[in-house]
Amino acid sequence: MKLEDYSDKRLKEETSGAVKSERESTHKVLLFLREIERRRLYRDFNHESLHEYCCKELGYTDGGAHYRVVAMRLLKDSPLIEEKIEQGELSLSLAVVAYNHLATQENVTVEKKEEVVKSILGKSTQE
Numbered sequence: 001m002k003l004e005d006y007s008d009k010r011l012k013e014e015t016s017g018a019v020k021s022e023r024e025s026t027h028k029v030l031l032f033l034r035e036i037e038r039r040r041l042y043r044d045f046n047h048e049s050l051h052e053y054c055c056k057e058l059g060y061t062d063g064g065a066h067y068r069v070v071a072m073r074l075l076k077d078s079p080l081i082e083e084k085i086e087q088g089e090l091s092l093s094l095a096v097v098a099y100n101h102l103a104t105q106e107n108v109t110v111e112k113k114e115e116v117v118k119s120i121l122g123k124s125t126q127e
Helices: 008-039 050-056 062-075 079-086 092-103 110-120
Strands: none
Touching: 008 050, 008 062, 008 079, 050 062, 062 079, 062 092, 079 092, 079 110, 092 110
16 A cells, blocks of 8 residues: 555545544444453453453453453443444543543443443543
């Protein structure tokens, strides 16, 4: 691939298409991880946890595995949160922020998860 030969317009369009594909792929990975966790298949694959499976089997770094496992757990019961991740409105890093905030609370409902996610959409991790 010789990007130097791309026109400015083609480069912009191809970049946008790649980002869309990346979001779709990330969403798909999260759905696969959700099902692997639901079935506890990581044990059948000789791993102690889903996180370990992501690192040792899928090749994610410790941080990359953590982000994906946490984001998957956040979207687990909420079609709204799943949609926000799929559309790229909720990044993996913001999903971790929301999840960590919710982890400090007891009896977190789906509605509470969605409320927290809605409150951070469009913000940076520092905000």
